[in-house]
Amino acid sequence: MTSQYDDIGAKYNVFKHLPTSIVETQNVKDAVLPYLAKTEKPRALDLACGTGYYSHKLLEWGAGYVFGVDLSNSMVEVARQTISEQQKQEGVLRFETGNALTLGKIPDEEPFDIATGVWLLNYSTSLDDMTKMFKSISANLKDGGVFVGVTPHPTDDVTAFAEMTNEVQRKQPSRWGVTVNYYEQLESGEGWRTEVIGHGEPRVSFKNFHLKKSIYEAGAKAGGMNGKVTWTEIKLPQEAVDKTGTDFWDMYFTNGPHMGVIVVEK
Numbered sequence: 670m671t672s673q674y675d676d677i678g679a680k681y682n683v684f685k686h687l688p689t690s691i692v693e694t695q696n697v698k699d700a701v702l703p704y705l706a707k708t709e710k711p712r713a714l715d716l717a718c719g720t721g722y723y724s725h726k727l728l729e730w731g732a733g734y735v736f737g738v739d740l741s742n743s744m745v746e747v748a749r750q751t752i753s754e755q756q757k758q759e760g761v762l763r764f765e766t767g768n769a770l771t772l773g774k775i776p777d778e779e780p781f782d783i784a785t786g787v788w789l790l791n792y793s794t795s796l797d798d799m800t801k802m803f804k805s806i807s808a809n810l811k812d813g814g815v816f817v818g819v820t821p822h823p824t825d826d827v828t829a830f831a832e833m834t835n836e837v838q839r840k841q842p843s844r845w846g847v848t849v850n851y852y853e854q855l856e857s858g859e860g861w862r863t864e865v866i867g868h869g870e871p872r873v874s875f876k877n878f879h880l881k882k883s884i885y886e887a888g889a890k891a892g893g894m895n896g897k898v899t900w901t902e903i904k905l906p907q908e909a910v911d912k913t914g915t916d917f918w919d920m921y922f923t924n925g926p927h928m929g930v931i932v933v934e935k
């Protein structure tokens with residue numbers, strides 16, 4: 670399988686040094702912990718696992734087994750190199766290439782207690798894609814299982830958010846260490862095309878989509894996730910304040926956080 674991430678591989682980890690990465694990790698942890706705590710040794714499916722960052726976090730946070738899936742061969746290769754000898758012997762971590770749009774039920778894996786998709790759903794171009802992704806998620810979850818995903822800022826007025834973001838970045842281009850360029854509205858009216866450009870070295874950029882909040886919710890339902898849908902309140906961890914000071918985050922919360930966390934029960 671080829672993907673725009675094949676040229677990125679290990680370089681993707683430059684994003685893990687941004688202050689917003691601290692916010693992201695803590696908010697994902699807060700969302701998944703109550704579900705991981707429900708079962709003894711829960712089984713977790715990490716979709717769009719990339720270099721395996723959250724796959725390892727899921728083990729650290731209590732998962733008994735994690736299966737990471739990503740579209741890009743080179744991301745999966747990097748992820749595989751992170752499996753320790755002990756993890757290999759215990760068989761607690763597996764990475765494979767796969768497309769969340771077409772995955773279906775993974776034949777050689779039992780259903781999972783929890784699925785994560787940290788920056789997965791933003792590769793959906795439409796409600797149709799979103800539905801396909803949630804069909805794959807639902808097909809691999811136990812009844813009563815849960816999906817936790819990180820998305821761009823959840824709003825139905827993506828155009829207002831796009832204009833605000835472009836304006837802030839025009840005035841303060843280096844503020845966040847990353848630029849999210851909203852460069853074209855989709856003809857469908859479902860959202861915008863975006864390009865994410867990291868400012869660090871090595872230079873990394875990739876393209877994806879910021880769809881309306883209601884498209885995520887409709888896709889989840891159409892994809893067979895019939896339980897509760899919640900968007901968690903994004904909180905600022907003390908570690909992020911310690912790193913940059915409080916003032917740095919004022920604008921982040923006034924304008925709306927760059928990310929959302931969606932929790933969908935099956």
Ligand SMILES: C[S@@+](CC[C@H](N)C(=O)[O-])C[C@H]1O[C@@H](n2cnc3c(N)ncnc32)[C@H](O)[C@@H]1O
Nearest residue numbers: 674717718719722739740741768769787788792
């Ligand atoms: C921004 S990275 C996030 C990686 C990881 N979740 C993290 O937060 O560190 C997005 C990942 O999504 C993967 N991806 C994009 N479309 C996908 C699809 N249809 N199915 C599976 N993975 C996909 C890309 O290959 C890339 O590794």
